[in-house]
Amino acid sequence: MTLPTDFSRRALLMKFGIFLNSLVAVVLAVPVVRYLLSPVARARKDGYESWVPLGYIDQFPSGETRLATYRNPVVNSWDGDTANIACWVRNVDGKNFQVFAINCAHLGCPVRWFPQSSLFMCPCHGGAYYQDGSRASGPPERGLFEYHYTIDGGKLFIQAGEMPTPGQASNIVKEIRPCV
Amino acid sequence: MRLISSIGEWLDARLQLAATIRESAGHAIPRKTSSWFYVFGSAAFAVFILQIVTGILLALIYVPSGGEAWSSLQTLNHVVSLGWFIRALHGWGSDFMVAIVLIHMVQVFLFGAYKFPRELTWIVGVFLLLVTLGMAFTGQVLRFDQDAYWGLGIGASIASRVPIVGPLTVNLLLGGPIIAGATLSRFFALHVFVIPGLLISFVGVHLLMVLKLGINEWPMPGRLVRKATYIKEYHELTKKDGVPFVPGAIWKDLFFSALILFSVAFCAYHFGPFGPSGPPDPTIIQTAPRPDFFFLWLYAVLSYLPASMETPALLIGPVVGILALLLLPFFSGEGEKSWRRRPLAVLTVLLAAVALATFTHLAQHTPWSPVMDAWSGIPIPHEFLQNRTALERQGALVFQVKQCHNCHSLGNQGGKRGPALDSVAVRLTQDQLIRQVIQGGGNMPAYGKNLSPAQTTALVAFLQSLRPPGQPPARDASRATALGAERGGAPSSSP
Numbered sequence A: 001m002t003l004p005t006d007f008s009r010r011a012l013l014m015k016f017g018i019f020l021n022s023l024v025a026v027v028l029a030v031p032v033v034r035y036l037l038s039p040v041a042r043a044r045k046d047g048y049e050s051w052v053p054l055g056y057i058d059q060f061p062s063g064e065t066r067l068a069t070y071r072n073p074v075v076n077s078w079d080g081d082t083a084n085i086a087c088w089v090r091n092v093d094g095k096n097f098q099v100f101a102i103n104c105a106h107l108g109c110p111v112r113w114f115p116q117s118s119l120f121m122c123p124c125h126g127g128a129y130y131q132d133g134s135r136a137s138g139p140p141e142r143g144l145f146e147y148h149y150t151i152d153g154g155k156l157f158i159q160a161g162e163m164p165t166p167g168q169a170s171n172i173v174k175e176i177r178p179c180v
Numbered sequence B: 001m002r003l004i005s006s007i008g009e010w011l012d013a014r015l016q017l018a019a020t021i022r023e024s025a026g027h028a029i030p031r032k033t034s035s036w037f038y039v040f041g042s043a044a045f046a047v048f049i050l051q052i053v054t055g056i057l058l059a060l061i062y063v064p065s066g067g068e069a070w071s072s073l074q075t076l077n078h079v080v081s082l083g084w085f086i087r088a089l090h091g092w093g094s095d096f097m098v099a100i101v102l103i104h105m106v107q108v109f110l111f112g113a114y115k116f117p118r119e120l121t122w123i124v125g126v127f128l129l130l131v132t133l134g135m136a137f138t139g140q141v142l143r144f145d146q147d148a149y150w151g152l153g154i155g156a157s158i159a160s161r162v163p164i165v166g167p168l169t170v171n172l173l174l175g176g177p178i179i180a181g182a183t184l185s186r187f188f189a190l191h192v193f194v195i196p197g198l199l200i201s202f203v204g205v206h207l208l209m210v211l212k213l214g215i216n217e218w219p220m221p222g223r224l225v226r227k228a229t230y231i232k233e234y235h236e237l238t239k240k241d242g243v244p245f246v247p248g249a250i251w252k253d254l255f256f257s258a259l260i261l262f263s264v265a266f267c268a269y270h271f272g273p274f275g276p277s278g279p280p281d282p283t284i285i286q287t288a289p290r291p292d293f294f295f296l297w298l299y300a301v302l303s304y305l306p307a308s309m310e311t312p313a314l315l316i317g318p319v320v321g322i323l324a325l326l327l328l329p330f331f332s333g334e335g336e337k338s339w340r341r342r343p344l345a346v347l348t349v350l351l352a353a354v355a356l357a358t359f360t361h362l363a364q365h366t367p368w369s370p371v372m373d374a375w376s377g378i379p380i381p382h383e384f385l386q387n388r389t390a391l392e393r394q395g396a397l398v399f400q401v402k403q404c405h406n407c408h409s410l411g412n413q414g415g416k417r418g419p420a421l422d423s424v425a426v427r428l429t430q431d432q433l434i435r436q437v438i439q440g441g442g443n444m445p446a447y448g449k450n451l452s453p454a455q456t457t458a459l460v461a462f463l464q465s466l467r468p469p470g471q472p473p474a475r476d477a478s479r480a481t482a483l484g485a486e487r488g489g490a491p492s493s494s495p
Helices: A007-036 A038-045 B002-015 B018-026 B040-059 B069-078 B083-110 B119-142 B146-159 B166-174 B181-213 B230-241 B250-271 B293-304 B307-331 B343-365 B390-401 B430-439 B453-464 B477-486
Strands: A050-056 A065-071 A084-091 A097-101 A112-114 A119-121 A128-130 A135-137 A149-152 A155-160 B028-030 B242-244
Touching: A007 A038, A038 B166, A050 A065, A065 A155, A084 A155, A097 A149, A097 A155, B002 B018, B028 B230, B040 B083, B040 B181, B040 B250, B069 B083, B083 B119, B083 B250, B083 B293, B083 B343, B119 B146, B119 B181, B119 B293, B119 B307, B146 B166, B166 B181, B230 B242, B293 B307, B293 B343, B390 B453, B430 B453
Parallel strands: none
Antiparallel strands: A050 A155, A065 A084, A084 A097, A112 A119, A119 A128, A128 A135, A149 A155, B028 B242
């Protein structure tokens, strides 16, 4: 195909037009990507974790393991019940506590405590843990996730806010050593 | 009538589509292809249209808000006239769509339709399968009940295992630190805007290529595909022995689509909508979450994979599987089409079907999960308690109270996680029973710290009584030898 003689000038303008649009696309892409990454960016800035009260320590009798719930520190008004998180509080000896995440270390299903056999059992894939959170049997590769805790003014606080998952647990919660 | 045709002419003078449509509708297809085996693609399309329509209808009521979604489904089920039926149509339509897409894929694979020149049609088809499964998964999330909530937890736990970017992926997937309102909103955007957009585009390209390249001819054993000659041969075939698609073949598509749509409607009417199960309140932990039907096999695989294999299998398996499907037409783009001469293809399909069916079947029974209420809800059958000593009955009590029944069955009742104990005394001696109870092992927790010596004695006495009449208990052959040696004499050979 033969092209008109003034083609080169128009072709240049067309290329310039494409360039302008590419430029705008890049300029617009930056805020779009920043917007999409906001769940990650916010975590990096402040962290999702903060100290959350679970109630007075006398709610947790010595030697027993009880279910506790808390409202997640990072919430939106439309989260409804999903922002109420459960965890297991073990009062080891009246002074020392262990607070376990409700999520199984295998794939996050809710583990249940059986005081009679002193085991946590998972209903999904059959993971089981001893009372100190260490792995007893089943597919989990590790023990339960354990929150850092502190006692202040007679209240038990845990450092929580993010759902623990096998891949990120090491950053936010204590690794439980296997039972010796 | 004249008015309609003049309106039609007015429109076509401007749109100029009639000729194209007439040409597409009348294009010749090989006579043998107007077969009942070639109706699955159009049936999938028909169900897709049903999904679009019912999806829009549901969106009139549904509230994509973490705090409200579940109650809006209750309103759909119980308050809005026939809301339950629209939900049931959409839910059953989803199952039918996945099933038909899979059947369509198997048919295309067995008939060699993915070979030259239809490689790209196959590749787009693989993407269509993936987006269909994506619709099924995101749709299950929009039900936003307990199953959806914990299903998201499983998805997040899998995503978190990706090296380096895993934790970031989890936050992006959930839209924040936990499963909450933001999670539902983004799955709503995926299910209603992003994936349907992809689906419509892929369906368009897929259909366009079927029209441009022609439908696959009926595979004849021995008629090989060669890139140099295939297109010429195909045109000769359609010229010599072809029928126009409309009406030569389309009546079968129409009949089958109607049958499928009727089946969806029947299932929806007869079985009703799926859920929702309990509300998405993570403090309600008395739940055993289960995925929808087409993800049950995955649930079973996740239970059976050994811990060390799990992360590699979860992260590498899907990539390998999808790559294999995408690259298939490049490795066998020519040659034999007929499944009669492709035993490996038939075996592959059979293997995949048997594996998926087996895993799905297992996941409906979940033998790997403890039966959480067996210890309090399922009594020990009486035949295991009759004619027992007081100690043995005390042991039976320990068996219940310490939740042994959650993992071990007696008389086929109770958990299947561990072995059935109906005849355990035939397999294990007293010493072995004590060791197994106290130390655990082989996937059993150790109960040593949790049982008093008296409880252990009672439990083992009960376990020793578990053997069918007439069968001797297990005995330790070396024990007699050792005892004999202790007595100072040579081991006796006579009983």
